[in-house]
Amino acid sequence: MLELNDINVYYGKIHAVKNISLKIKKGELVALLGANGAGKTTTLRTISGMLRAKSGSIIFDGQDINKIEAHKIVAMGLAHCPEGRQVFSRLSVLENLKIGAFLRKDHKKIEKDLELVYSLFPVLAERKNQSAGTLSGGEQQMLAIGRSLMSNPSLLLFDEPSLGLAPIIIEKIFEVIKELKNEGKTILLVEQNAYNALAIADRGYVLETGNIKLSGEAGDLLANDEVKKAYLGG
Amino acid sequence: MSGTYLLQNLIDGISLGSIYALVAIGFSMTYSILRLINFAHGDILMIGAYSGLFIMVAWQLPLWASLLGAMIFAAFVGMLVERIAYRPLRGSNEEATLITSLAVSIFIENLGIMVLSPQPRGFAIPKFLTKLHTINEITISNMTILIISLAIILMLVLTYFVICTRMGVAMRACSENINAARLMGVNINKVVACAFAVGSGMAAVAGIMLAGQYGRIEPLMGFVPGLKAFIAAVIGGIGSIPGAALGGYVLGLSEILLVALLPAAYSGYRDAFVFIILILVLLFKPAGLLGTLEGRKV
Amino acid sequence: MLSRRDKLYTGIALIIFLGLLGILNNTLSGYHMRLINLIGINIILVVSLNLTNGFCGVFSLGHAGFMAVGAYVSAILALPLTKKALVLPELPTWLGSIEVNFLLSLIIGGLVAAFFALLIGYPVLRLSGHYLAVATLGFLIIIQVLITQLSHITRGARGINGLISYTNVWWVWGTVIVTIYAVWRIVNSSYGRGMLAIREDDLAAESLGINLTSHKLLAFCVGAFFAGVGGALWGHLITVVNPLSFDSNRTFNLVVMSVVGGMGSITGGVIGATLMTIVPELLRNLEVGITIFGMSIPPLYGLSQIILAGALILVIFFRPHGLVGNWEFNWNFLKKSKNISKTTQNL
Numbered sequence: 001m002l003e004l005n006d007i008n009v010y011y012g013k014i015h016a017v018k019n020i021s022l023k024i025k026k027g028e029l030v031a032l033l034g035a036n037g038a039g040k041t042t043t044l045r046t047i048s049g050m051l052r053a054k055s056g057s058i059i060f061d062g063q064d065i066n067k068i069e070a071h072k073i074v075a076m077g078l079a080h081c082p083e084g085r086q087v088f089s090r091l092s093v094l095e096n097l098k099i100g101a102f103l104r105k106d107h108k109k110i111e112k113d114l115e116l117v118y119s120l121f122p123v124l125a126e127r128k129n130q131s132a133g134t135l136s137g138g139e140q141q142m143l144a145i146g147r148s149l150m151s152n153p154s155l156l157l158f159d160e161p162s163l164g165l166a167p168i169i170i171e172k173i174f175e176v177i178k179e180l181k182n183e184g185k186t187i188l189l190v191e192q193n194a195y196n197a198l199a200i201a202d203r204g205y206v207l208e209t210g211n212i213k214l215s216g217e218a219g220d221l222l223a224n225d226e227v228k229k230a231y232l233g234g
Numbered sequence: 235m236s237g238t239y240l241l242q243n244l245i246d247g248i249s250l251g252s253i254y255a256l257v258a259i260g261f262s263m264t265y266s267i268l269r270l271i272n273f274a275h276g277d278i279l280m281i282g283a284y285s286g287l288f289i290m291v292a293w294q295l296p297l298w299a300s301l302l303g304a305m306i307f308a309a310f311v312g313m314l315v316e317r318i319a320y321r322p323l324r325g326s327n328e329e330a331t332l333i334t335s336l337a338v339s340i341f342i343e344n345l346g347i348m349v350l351s352p353q354p355r356g357f358a359i360p361k362f363l364t365k366l367h368t369i370n371e372i373t374i375s376n377m378t379i380l381i382i383s384l385a386i387i388l389m390l391v392l393t394y395f396v397i398c399t400r401m402g403v404a405m406r407a408c409s410e411n412i413n414a415a416r417l418m419g420v421n422i423n424k425v426v427a428c429a430f431a432v433g434s435g436m437a438a439v440a441g442i443m444l445a446g447q448y449g450r451i452e453p454l455m456g457f458v459p460g461l462k463a464f465i466a467a468v469i470g471g472i473g474s475i476p477g478a479a480l481g482g483y484v485l486g487l488s489e490i491l492l493v494a495l496l497p498a499a500y501s502g503y504r505d506a507f508v509f510i511i512l513i514l515v516l517l518f519k520p521a522g523l524l525g526t527l528e529g530r531k532v
Numbered sequence: 533m534l535s536r537r538d539k540l541y542t543g544i545a546l547i548i549f550l551g552l553l554g555i556l557n558n559t560l561s562g563y564h565m566r567l568i569n570l571i572g573i574n575i576i577l578v579v580s581l582n583l584t585n586g587f588c589g590v591f592s593l594g595h596a597g598f599m600a601v602g603a604y605v606s607a608i609l610a611l612p613l614t615k616k617a618l619v620l621p622e623l624p625t626w627l628g629s630i631e632v633n634f635l636l637s638l639i640i641g642g643l644v645a646a647f648f649a650l651l652i653g654y655p656v657l658r659l660s661g662h663y664l665a666v667a668t669l670g671f672l673i674i675i676q677v678l679i680t681q682l683s684h685i686t687r688g689a690r691g692i693n694g695l696i697s698y699t700n701v702w703w704v705w706g707t708v709i710v711t712i713y714a715v716w717r718i719v720n721s722s723y724g725r726g727m728l729a730i731r732e733d734d735l736a737a738e739s740l741g742i743n744l745t746s747h748k749l750l751a752f753c754v755g756a757f758f759a760g761v762g763g764a765l766w767g768h769l770i771t772v773v774n775p776l777s778f779d780s781n782r783t784f785n786l787v788v789m790s791v792v793g794g795m796g797s798i799t800g801g802v803i804g805a806t807l808m809t810i811v812p813e814l815l816r817n818l819e820v821g822i823t824i825f826g827m828s829i830p831p832l833y834g835l836s837q838i839i840l841a842g843a844l845i846l847v848i849f850f851r852p853h854g855l856v857g858n859w860e861f862n863w864n865f866l867k868k869s870k871n872i873s874k875t876t877q878n879l
Contacts, residue, residue, distance in 0.1 A: 048417060074419030086414040088407045099407050102400065103419040151419060271662045322849055328661040329591055333791055334848050336593075340784050341841035344834030352833055457780070461673070464666055506677040509670030516663055517655050 001026045001186050002047070002155055007056030007066075009039075009046050016042040018210040019056075024155070024188055029181040031197040031218065032190045033231055034207035040190040041083050043207070044157045047188075048080035049073045060155065075103050079153035083160045083190075085144040089133030093124055096132050096143055100150030110150070117146035120176055138169035145176065155186045162193045174200055194231035198222045206231075238371045243494040244487065249378045249447075251486025252385035256440040257463035258470070258478040259392065260433020264316075266409035266473035267429055269328070273335040274315055275437060276460015277342040280453060282308040282438025283445040284350060287357055297360055301384075304442055305435035312434025313427045315342075321423070339457070346453030354452040357445040381443045388436055389479055396475060401428055409473060458505065465512040471522025480523055485511070541863045546709070557701050565701060566769070567813060572704035573766050574805035576711045578789045579798055580758030583715050585787075586795030587724065588751035589731030590657060593783050594668035595759050597675040598645040600778035602760025603767035604679065606641035607692050610634050610768070615694060622684035634698040638707075638764045645760025646753040648675075653752040657745060660734075672783060679775040691774020699769040707765060711758050715798055718754060727751055731796075781837070785812075788844050794854030799861040804854065811843075812836045 002024040009017035017039045024030045034040050045051045047058055049070035058066045065073050079100075088096050097117060101110045118125035121142040127135060132143055141161055148156060158177065162170040170193070178200045181187055191197035198204055198218045206214040206227060214227065221227050261275050286304035289295050295303070319338045323331050363377045396402035401424075407415040408425050416422055444459065445451045462485060463478075470481025489508055493501045515522065534542065557565060577595065584590045609632045611619065616628055632640070656667045679686045686692065718724050726747045729737035738744050767773040785808070793804020815836035847854065 050413060050416065069421070070416040071419045071421040074417070080417045082414060082417055086411055086417075088410045088414065090410055091403065091406060095403055095406075099403055099415070099418050099420070102404060147418070269662075271666065319845055326852065329795075330848050330852055332591065332662060332665055333787060334845055336784055336787065337841040337844040337848075340781070341838055341845075344837040344841065347834035348838065461666070461669065465670075468663070468666075502681045503677055506674040509667075509674050512670055513655060513667055516659055516667060520659075520663075 001028075001061065002188065003057075003059040004043070004047070005057045005059070007043075007046060007053040007058060009042050009051055009053050011042070016210055017046065017053075020207075020210075020212055021056075022205050022212065022215070024186055026154075026186055027181075027184055028203065029177070029187045029189060029201045031194075031201035031204040032188060032207060033192070033194045033197060033204055033221075033227075034213075035192070035230075037209075038207040039210040040207055041159055044080060044159050044188070044190055047157060048078060050080075071103070074151055074153075077152070077154040078157070079148040079151050079155070080157040081144050081148040081159060081161065084163065085137075085140045087132040087135070087140050087143050087147065090131060092129050092131055093135070093143055094128040096147050097124070097128075097150050100147035101152075103151065109152070113150055113152060117149055120149075120179070121146055138165050138172075141165060141169070141173060142176075145173070149180075153185070155188070156180065158187065158189045160190055160192060162191065162196065170196065192231075194227065195222075239494070242372050243490050245372065245374060245378065247487035247490035248483065249381050249486070250490055251483035252381050253440045253443050253447075253459070253482075254462055254466045254486045255479040255482025256385055256388065256436045256443075257459055258466035258482045259389070259475055260437050261460075261463045262467040262470070262472055262475060262478035263405070263409075263429045263433045264426075265467065266475075267405065267412065267426055268320070268324070268331075270320060270331045271335060271464065272320075273332075273339040273460065274342055275433065275463065276456030276458070277339050277346070278308050278312050278315075278434045278456070279437040279441035279444070279459055280346060280451070280456035281311050281342070281441070282434075283357070283441035283451045283455065284346070286438070286442040287355065287445065287451060297363075301439060301442055304438040308434040308438035308441075309431035312430040312437075316426060316430040321426075339460075343454055343457065350453055352453060354450045357449055357451050359446040359449075363446065377443075377446055381447070384439060384443070388439060392432070392436070392475070395432070401425070405429060462508060465508060465515075467522075468512060469515050469522055471524040474522070474524045477522055477524035484523070538863050541866065550705070553701055553705055567809070569699060569701060569704045569769055571806050571809045572701075572708045573762050573769065574786070574789060574809050575708050575802050576704075576758055576762040576765070577786050578793070578805040579711050579715050579801040580755040580762070581786050581790050582795055582798065582801040583718065583758075584748075584751045584755040585790060586797065586800075587719055587731065588727040588748055589734070590748050590752060591661065591665050592668040592752065592755075593665050593780070593787070594652070594671040595755070595786050596778040596780070596782035597668075597672035598649060598756040598759035599763030599766065599782065600675050600679060600773075600775070601645040601648050601756075601763070602638075602641035603763035603773045603778070604641075604686055604692070605644045605760070606634075606637040606764030607695050607767050607773050608685070609640060610637035610698065611692070611695065619692060619694060620685070620687065624685075627685070634703070634768070638703075638761050641764040642757040642760040645763070646757040649753045649756030650749065653749050654745075657748045657752060669780065669783070672778075672780060676775045676779065679778075686775075689775060691772055691777075693772040695768050695771040695773070697768060697771050699765045704765055704769075707761060711761075712798055712802070714754070714758075718751075719798070723747065723750060785840070788840055791844060791854055792847050794856040794858065796853070796858040797856050797860055799859065800854050800856040803856060807855075808840070812840060815839055 004020055004022045006019050006021055007017060008015065008019060020043060032040050032043065042051065046053050049065065049068060053066050057064045060076060060078060097114060101113065104110055123139055124143055124146055132140065135143060145161065161173050174196050177187060177189065189197055189201060198221055201218040203216065204218050204221045205212050214221065214224065257275065257279060261272060264270055264272050282304040285307040286300040289300040289303045290297065315338055319334055320331065323334055359377060363375065363380060365376045366373050396406060404415065404420045404425050405428065408420060408422065412422060466481035466485040467478045469484055470477030470479065485508065488511060489504060492507050493504055556568065577599065581595050584592050608620065608627060611631065613631045616623065620628065652671050656664060659667055680689050726737065726742045729740065729742055730744060730747055734744055789804040789808040790801060792808055794800025
């Protein structure tokens with residue numbers, strides 16, 4: 001479904017992502033782990049067209065999307081739920097969700113997806129006319145996830161959805177991500193919270209200073225000594 | 235000072251404020267999305283005024299057609315300017331965009347001087363607009379009524395557009411977080427072009443109103459209103475559309491009232507007052523009346 | 533700082549240059565000498581503009597305002613008493629009864645401009661980016677309004693004419709040398725390094741203990757001082773000062789010169805000022821209308837400004853840091869190639 005081949009990304013002169021290759025099959029949930037500044041967010045931003053890889057290819061659904069504009073990539077069925085939630089705080093919850101479906105014309109289906117998001121996160125339905133800036137951090141994360149679902153994507157990129165949230169909410173978020181996978185969505189999950197991520201993932205990659213250091217089945221990574229030491233606090 | 239004198243000046247202030255508000259809204263729209271101070275916005279106003287005059291004189295069409303035509307033409311020019319001069323600089327630093335917009339402004343002004351001649355031209359408005367109504371010693375011309383009501387109508391239409399349409403919501407999203415909007419599938423280029431078109435169209439109306447008010451137009455007529463629109467946008471809180479409208483009225487009213495209340499010898503200092511107001515607002519309320527400060531810098 | 537050898541080279545170059553100016557002064561026509569003087573004045577203005585806009589990152593559009601202040605102060609002070617009674621009969625007595633020599637009028641003009649910079653800078657320099665640019669443009673407009681309105685001192689929109697043409701090649705180029713030396717010393721002082729730090733990242737600079745306001749204010753005031761002196765020289769070259777000479781177009785032209793040459797470099801200022809004085813002068817021919825092969829082209833007013841504006845946009849697109857960027861002229865090219873490779877290694 002998604003394939004990165006030897007991509008290199010620069011921020012000005014900084015070589016942020018070095019020769020990264022990774023593969024996600026349809027229906028898989030893949031975790032991308034690593035410390036701060038390892039290049040995880042850069043990788044996601046490159047996939048969704050916010051940044052350009054200097055070399056290498058990004059194949060999504062059989063098409064190289066490296067040179068394609070961000071909004072067209074969304075139209076192809078890729079949704080990127082950005083780091084730090086980035087909801088539109090001056091827009092209402094409903095407007096936030098509707099803008100998630102910006103490119104869609106199938107109004108009936110949009111209403112249905114709206115109901116689906118509300119059923120995943122009932123709190124959003126309660127607050128649909130409130131401006132998003134008034135929501136709590138956890139609610140904003142739910143809104144960000146809901147918003148990315150509104151484009152009816154086949155591939156979802158989640159960037160640190162658990163960042164800065166209370167444990168009980170983190171649990172809820174990971175539950176939803178697992179549910180989405182069960183519904184057949186393909187998911188690339190970037191996390192610092194390695195344990196939770198690997199617990200629901202099929203496979204994982206570990207990034208260190210722009211390189212892929214390890215990769216493998218989620219269970220193997222969980223058992224791996226190096227991973228344990230570096231990311232699982234053991 | 236009598237009450238009628240004050241009331242008369244209030245009306246004049248609201249009329250001038252309406253014009254500033256129309257220009258300031260466009261300024262604020264493009265600023266809020268691109269963080270670009272479009273010095274050329276005032277020159278779009280000039281283009282609107284000239285094209286309006288052309289439609290009325292050369293094609294002998296009525297005022298409403300001239301307004302509509304000027305709006306369309308100015309919108310087109312605004313989009314063209316954005317496409318040619320501003321889009322290639324998307325994402326570069328503030329100085330580069332600032333210098334470019336200054337250059338675009340000088341370019342358009344001098345193109346106007348070259349093509350349209352530097353001499354002012356008369357701008358005659360239809361007879362019915364010059365008619366004066368006198369109520370209790372207060373005189374209002376039909377032109378003033380037209381300015382005030384047209385501004386209100388346009389602002390209502392804009393409000394509907396921004397709140398209820400898909401493009402309007404996208405515009406608000408972009409002004410808050412352009413990258414997140416891109417991730418939602420919003421085509422930034424379209425939104426920006428749309429903002430320039432809408433802002434330029436409103437500036438064109440302001441241009442024709444200004445020309446009708448003073449009875450003449452010249453290629454440099456947009457420079458000072460353009461700057462004042464910026465000031466109005468800052469007073470109201472730059473980036474906020476209602477703020478820009480409010481700022482326009484506040485600026486128009488204070489300009490007229492200051493001149494009215496101060497001794498006649500000071501009336502020549504009008505433009506100086508305006509900039510002193512700007513500097514004071516920037517220093518004491520940099521977020522403006524309705525604005526929210528974002529980022530670390532003012 | 534300069535090595536002994538660099539000092540020697542610089543001294544020799546200066547002597548050759550001044551000798552050359554002397555020869556040109558005796559051979560060239562009045563028009564060409566005037567152009568050479570205009571180049572010099574623009575160098576003064578642009579190098580001083582670069583101190584604030586380029587080195588300190590304070591993007592000001594008020595330079596023409598400081599020029600105006602310097603030009604008017606110097607014009608009023610240096611006007612001979614007999615003329616003053618005739619041209620400016622309404623001057624306050626203390627102003628109407630003094631006449632100072634040209635040098636002193638230049639210095640006072642510059643100091644008054646610097647004083648204005650201090651007044652406006654203290655509040656305005658806390659702003660940044662766009663806001664600062666527009667606030668300084670506002671200052672320029674306030675100055676213009678003041679000049680137009682205070683007609684008992686300035687003769688308002690009519691301007692003051694009949695100034696004595698004190699400005700000559702030695703005054704101009706002497707000031708050029710002083711300006712370049714002063715800016716160079718400031719930039720290479722600890723103060724100057726503070727300015728560069730502010731330009732790169734003001735928050736980081738502040739956290740290093742650099743006083744933002746005092747650094748910006750110094751750059752702003754010194755820049756204004758030389759703008760005032762440049763304006764005064766300009767007034768006594770053209771022999772007229774009026775408010776229209778110091779409008780936003782003037783500021784724009786200075787910004788063009790600065791950007792084209794390279795805002796963050798003295799060398800860039802010199803090159804930009806020279807180039808952008810000569811090119812519009814050549815283009816001006818187009819504005820009076822010419823006849824080519826029997827086809828007469830009507831006067832195209834504004835064309836030179838159009839071309840300048842277009843050129844500026846192209847420079848921003850393709851060479852955003854100007855022709856020289858942050859590079860400064862040095863004598864390394866005269867040293868042996870071995871030394872050069874050594875210095876580049878040290879970089």
